Amino acid sequence: MKATIWHNPDCGTSRKTLAILQEAPGINLTVIEYKKVPFDRAKLVQLFRDAGLTPRVALRTRGSRAEELGLINGGENQRILDEMARDAILVERPFVETEKGVRLCRPQEIVHEIL
Template identity: 60%
Template sequence: MKATIWHNPKCGTSRNTLAILQERDGVDVEVIEYLKEPPSREKLAQLYKDAGITPNEGLRIRGTDAKERGLPDADADAVLDAMAAEPILIERPLVETDKGVRLCRPKEKVEEIL
């Protein structure tokens, strides 16, 4: 099984989720450091749709200026535009497999798609 993780190596939850993926037999892990290689707006929209969450639910608040910018109350298009322009606004880690997508907070959510 292939698993793609949009990862921030400075984030403990992201590191722990990556460790679960790497320890699982039969999982081929692709690691994308999303701050260096951000997903496109279209890819983000697809990831959130496949995860069954809204872009607002995938918005990172902590450590960002999202609240000051009114993003938690903005429409999905505005949130996606902001995330595409500033990937620090993307909550992590997102994991995609052929079984689905999850925002892995907590890290154990990754088990749902393995």
């Protein structure tokens, strides 16, 4: 099974999710360090749709500029998407995609739903 993780090596939850994927048998894993290879807007739209999330729900508020940008208490989803495409740190992490679906893996055990 193919799996892709949008990974931040500085994040403990992302590292734990990556470890689960690396230990799972039969996984052909692609790791995208999204701080080095940012999301494009279309991919964000697809990931959120497939995970059943809105951009607001997937917005990382801690350790990001979300509040400074006015996204927490009034940013519209389209504006949030635009800002996420400009600054990947605004996207909560980690996202994992397999042929069984997409999940925001917080907590990391959620990844088992799509393995």
